[in-house]
Amino acid sequence: QAVVTQEPSLTVSPGGTVTLTCGSSTGAVTSNHYPYWIQQKPGQAPWTLIYDTTNKHSWTPARFSGSLLGGKAALTLSGAQPEDEADYYCLLSYSGARPVFGGGTKLTVL
Amino acid sequence: EVQLVQSGGGLVQPGGSLRLSCAASEITFSAYWMTWVRQAPGKGLEWVANIKQDGSEKYYVDSVKGRFTISRDNAKSSLYLQMNSLRVEDTAVYYCARIHDYWGQGSLVTVSS
Numbered sequence: 439q440a441v442v443t444q445e446p447s448l449t450v451s452p453g454g455t456v457t458l459t460c461g462s463s464t465g466a467v468t469s470n471h472y473p474y475w476i477q478q479k480p481g482q483a484p485w486t487l488i489y490d491t492t493n494k495h496s497w498t499p500a501r502f503s504g505s506l507l508g509g510k511a512a513l514t515l516s517g518a519q520p521e522d523e524a525d526y527y528c529l530l531s532y533s534g535a536r537p538v539f540g541g542g543t544k545l546t547v548l
Numbered sequence: 549e550v551q552l553v554q555s556g557g558g559l560v561q562p563g564g565s566l567r568l569s570c571a572a573s574e575i576t577f578s579a580y581w582m583t584w585v586r587q588a589p590g591k592g593l594e595w596v597a598n599i600k601q602d603g604s605e606k607y608y609v610d611s612v613k614g615r616f617t618i619s620r621d622n623a624k625s626s627l628y629l630q631m632n633s634l635r636v637e638d639t640a641v642y643y644c645a646r647i648h649d650y651w652g653q654g655s656l657v658t659v660s661s
Contacts (some may be wrong), residue, residue, distance in 0.1 A: 439610070483643060483651045484593065486586075495649055504555060511599070527593050529647065535581075535598050535607045537647075542592040 440464045443529050445538035449548055450518040458543045459510040460528030463485060466509035467530060473498075473511035474529040475504055478542075482529070523547045550650045552576040552627075557642065557655030564634050564659070570627040570644030570652050578602075578622035579634075583647050584629045586640035588653075596642070597629065632657045 441463040450456035460473060467473060475488035488494060488504035491511065501517045511528055528540045556568040566591050568584070583597040596616040598607045617630040627644050639659050644652040 476647075478593075483654050484645075485648055485651055486647060489648050525592075529593075529595070535600075535605065536609070537583075537595050537598075539585075539593045539595060 439536070440458045440530070440532055440538050440539045442528060442540035444526075444528060444543045446541065447544040449546045450515065452518055452547055453518060454518050455514065456518060456545070457507070458513040458526055458528075458545070459507065459513075460512070460530065460540050461510045463529055464532070467511045468504060469506065471530040472512070472534070473504065473506075474512075475502075475513045476527045476529060477524050478527065479524045487526075505513065518543075518547050520547050549648065550576075551646050552650055552652035553644070554642075554652040554655045557657050559658045559660065560634055561661050562634060562636055562659055565628055565630070565632045566634065566657060568629040568639070568642055568644070568655050568657070572611060572625040572627070573620075574625070577625035580646050580648070582618075582627045583645045584618060584627075585643045585645055585647075586638075586657075587643070588637075588640040591640075594640075599627070631657070638658065 443461045462478045467516045473491050476484045478484040487498045492504045503514050505512045531537045550572040555573050583598050601617045615633045619628045641654040643654050
């Protein structure tokens, strides 16, 4: 089974910009992995911010954006707010409909 | 807006069984793959199982194969997870999800003697 890697933790200043990345042990992440980015705040259920690499939902704040960067999926937060402090998980799809989550990135806004 | 409302869960002894349910509030439930995801205490998210729109394809993480069964009833807009031969390491909050967009509120499953 593939291993999906994320930074364990990152810190960003309020108003600052930070990029979270998501790599795959099988090689470069491409749009064919249909990368998802999922946010989870303490004690809450997860919710999906980004799907299919770059697509946002109506509830996704405009300051979040998804992309492919250097062979990885990336989530960029521009203009961080205190309420963005959360765990962020990427999810990659592989053949056989068995997706794999990354270990998550704990984002601190400080 | 779709809502996924979960029920089931609780405390069970090792080797026991539980059934989780997830009811969707929107009739287009039948048009989407559905998923169960779990989160052990203090750990990250783990994909558990997927089921195709018509139930004809089902996939499981290796650790639950042969013990868990995912199913759906499109007439009732409901998703299920039958969990048998439960182990201590199955202790987690279980979420049903249409991962593309909507998640349930979670159901705590505790396996302990």
